[in-house]
Amino acid sequence: MRSFQYHNPTRIIYGEGEYKNIGKEVAGFGSKVLLVTGKSSLKRSGYFDQVVSSLREAGCRVSVLEGVEPNPRLGLCLKGAELCRRERIEVIAAVGGGSVLDTAKTIAVAALDTGDVWDFFLCKRKITGALPLVTMVTMAATGSEFNTNAVINNEQTGQKYAIHSEHIFPKVSILDPLLSLSLPADQTAYGAVDILSHIIEGYQTAPGKAPLSDRIAEAAMKETMLWARRALDAPQSKEARGNLLWCSSVALGGWTWNGWGPTTFHAHTIEHEISAATNCAHGAGLAVVLPAVMRFHSRNNAAKLAQLAQRVFGVTRYWNDTAEALALRGVNGFKRWLASIGCPVTLGELGVEETQIPEYARKIALNPEAGELDAAMAEEILRFAVG
Amino acid sequence: MRSFQYHNPTRIIYGEGEYKNIGKEVAGFGSKVLLVTGKSSLKRSGYFDQVVSSLREAGCRVSVLEGVEPNPRLGLCLKGAELCRRERIEVIAAVGGGSVLDTAKTIAVAALDTGDVWDFFLCKRKITGALPLVTMVTMAATGSEFNTNAVINNEQTGQKYAIHSEHIFPKVSILDPLLSLSLPADQTAYGAVDILSHIIEGYQTAPGKAPLSDRIAEAAMKETMLWARRALDAPQSKEARGNLLWCSSVALGGWTWNGWGPTTFHAHTIEHEISAATNCAHGAGLAVVLPAVMRFHSRNNAAKLAQLAQRVFGVTRYWNDTAEALALRGVNGFKRWLASIGCPVTLGELGVEETQIPEYARKIALNPEAGELDAAMAEEILRFAVG
Numbered sequence: 001m002r003s004f005q006y007h008n009p010t011r012i013i014y015g016e017g018e019y020k021n022i023g024k025e026v027a028g029f030g031s032k033v034l035l036v037t038g039k040s041s042l043k044r045s046g047y048f049d050q051v052v053s054s055l056r057e058a059g060c061r062v063s064v065l066e067g068v069e070p071n072p073r074l075g076l077c078l079k080g081a082e083l084c085r086r087e088r089i090e091v092i093a094a095v096g097g098g099s100v101l102d103t104a105k106t107i108a109v110a111a112l113d114t115g116d117v118w119d120f121f122l123c124k125r126k127i128t129g130a131l132p133l134v135t136m137v138t139m140a141a142t143g144s145e146f147n148t149n150a151v152i153n154n155e156q157t158g159q160k161y162a163i164h165s166e167h168i169f170p171k172v173s174i175l176d177p178l179l180s181l182s183l184p185a186d187q188t189a190y191g192a193v194d195i196l197s198h199i200i201e202g203y204q205t206a207p208g209k210a211p212l213s214d215r216i217a218e219a220a221m222k223e224t225m226l227w228a229r230r231a232l233d234a235p236q237s238k239e240a241r242g243n244l245l246w247c248s249s250v251a252l253g254g255w256t257w258n259g260w261g262p263t264t265f266h267a268h269t270i271e272h273e274i275s276a277a278t279n280c281a282h283g284a285g286l287a288v289v290l291p292a293v294m295r296f297h298s299r300n301n302a303a304k305l306a307q308l309a310q311r312v313f314g315v316t317r318y319w320n321d322t323a324e325a326l327a328l329r330g331v332n333g334f335k336r337w338l339a340s341i342g343c344p345v346t347l348g349e350l351g352v353e354e355t356q357i358p359e360y361a362r363k364i365a366l367n368p369e370a371g372e373l374d375a376a377m378a379e380e381i382l383r384f385a386v387g
Numbered sequence: 388m389r390s391f392q393y394h395n396p397t398r399i400i401y402g403e404g405e406y407k408n409i410g411k412e413v414a415g416f417g418s419k420v421l422l423v424t425g426k427s428s429l430k431r432s433g434y435f436d437q438v439v440s441s442l443r444e445a446g447c448r449v450s451v452l453e454g455v456e457p458n459p460r461l462g463l464c465l466k467g468a469e470l471c472r473r474e475r476i477e478v479i480a481a482v483g484g485g486s487v488l489d490t491a492k493t494i495a496v497a498a499l500d501t502g503d504v505w506d507f508f509l510c511k512r513k514i515t516g517a518l519p520l521v522t523m524v525t526m527a528a529t530g531s532e533f534n535t536n537a538v539i540n541n542e543q544t545g546q547k548y549a550i551h552s553e554h555i556f557p558k559v560s561i562l563d564p565l566l567s568l569s570l571p572a573d574q575t576a577y578g579a580v581d582i583l584s585h586i587i588e589g590y591q592t593a594p595g596k597a598p599l600s601d602r603i604a605e606a607a608m609k610e611t612m613l614w615a616r617r618a619l620d621a622p623q624s625k626e627a628r629g630n631l632l633w634c635s636s637v638a639l640g641g642w643t644w645n646g647w648g649p650t651t652f653h654a655h656t657i658e659h660e661i662s663a664a665t666n667c668a669h670g671a672g673l674a675v676v677l678p679a680v681m682r683f684h685s686r687n688n689a690a691k692l693a694q695l696a697q698r699v700f701g702v703t704r705y706w707n708d709t710a711e712a713l714a715l716r717g718v719n720g721f722k723r724w725l726a727s728i729g730c731p732v733t734l735g736e737l738g739v740e741e742t743q744i745p746e747y748a749r750k751i752a753l754n755p756e757a758g759e760l761d762a763a764m765a766e767e768i769l770r771f772a773v774g
Contacts, residue, residue: 001401001626001630003403003405004399007398011392011393012394014388014390014393015389016390212607212630215605218606219602219606220599222602223598239388246388246599255642258633259401259633
């Protein structure tokens, strides 16, 4: 195992009906609350009013910032930060999907900062503090409720970049299966792809041998695939929704990669450029890009991808199989599984033309987190996603 | 999945040579340090002097409390607490096995308390605070470096009881494989049994279905068995020692049981009485008692034990197998494995006579954590451990 540090102080509260306790949890960190939420789905379901009631009953004064969209925008974060300063907000409550949580995390940082918050996304400055944050997630996908990450779209520059800081660990995150029962099939599937990508990206590029982390990663992948199918077959299954929520938290909560050493997240870096340009759902973009990245790694990291194929994707090893052959059978099987749950698997389905690949590749290489992913490598990977 | 709360704020620092950084980590919490350690092995290996140097170089004033023994005693904890008050200790550093860590945790609580600290073990009062604690564990076993538990022997009353409190989560725990290279074979094996028992006890009695937790638990069990064998075959293997250390932290760090609902730890409750009386190693006692408890649960929880047998112990299912038959084959195989790594598997090997069973059973039922484990159940279980 490589050296590692593990730290995740977020308190997870899981259970059906736990959404009613959000007021009590938030009030522990202050009484002046900014409630960040998305568009209309939470209001339609009636949960929005119940959340506000719970906060008010716990003695909180609630300011609301609504309208967070998928691929969340910097402009709304700046508006939220301004609101925090004006209303002397003490704690932020985020109720929604990953976009809502990432917006809330960025607001939590920006509210305490006097400079240009985009500096943090460009790695020009280091985050030194944030308002406390309590989250309640309505969709199993990003794992933002249990980690240090936030991804934001800068609509001015067309960049979609991330921040990472221990200051934006949520203090408490409530996982309530009831809140994701009404999630449509496409978003359920895209969420599952996002969860799987969070595990596979590190798994397939880990330079260190960390057998316990491998097995925990495999556990989370197996259960995600199983419960995604079940949630699509039976959308009202609280069991399926609950298991998916917990898989999503574990996938990016730091449990799976200890001892792996430095890994790369090329599929994410590539996908962020595609969804920034096409506004496709993050999970839809990943369904196209991830198998292409896996095929790319099947050459230099064949043994690890062969292990994935055998232990997770159920690929049988024949006596004369090479590791690369096993790896590729795994990738192809995974791609078929993605198509079977209704995901796009080619760039064309996202409206990206083959002729645009060089231009995308050039932009991808400019991401401050791209690292070794230069334009040539990005182009090679994207070409795997054509057919 | 049943409702659950998960919270574990301990920062884990894993790596070869990380022991040198203990001073820096401890100094973050104060400069007046109580260093708690065991008997001579740490001094013989030369690590003790290096730890003290690291602490002094970081600007700490070090008071030392040495001589913690296996089955750690309350008297030494009280002495340590008195030392803390006299020397105005700000932070405790614990370097050793589980006994050292549990002693340090108890001192951390007792130093801030004016009453009888045994009240907390008898569940008469609730712990409200503790000094900050940094640990460096030299043996893979109790997982005390990553949890809220401490088990102490009261030599006055003959009781061996536990406390559980979020206040005694270590702030930082360093896992350095170098420190456990010299661990003798018997303690290596007993440590592995302790790790496995921490997982199996909950796994086999979980009333709730939590498939991801099941798989994480199975992951930790498989890797523990694999690396225990390897550490016995090649005691100087840093890979084996490191993997065992991490398995031990994960086993009792709260990752494996989320959604299981309330579980029982009867093997621990029974074993504490046996080691309190015979002074046998905790892991040796568990090797005798745990298979007996597993056999007991094979009746009322056959499906779960059958899953354990198939997924972890490699038992094959034949067409006409009942769950109970599979479960029992698993238990018998596990017992053979325990014997194969040099563990006792019968009460006789611990010096406990069959005629003493009723007396033990009576005492076991008095443990405040015994719950449904009454004298009759304890006697039935102990009789399974005779032959």
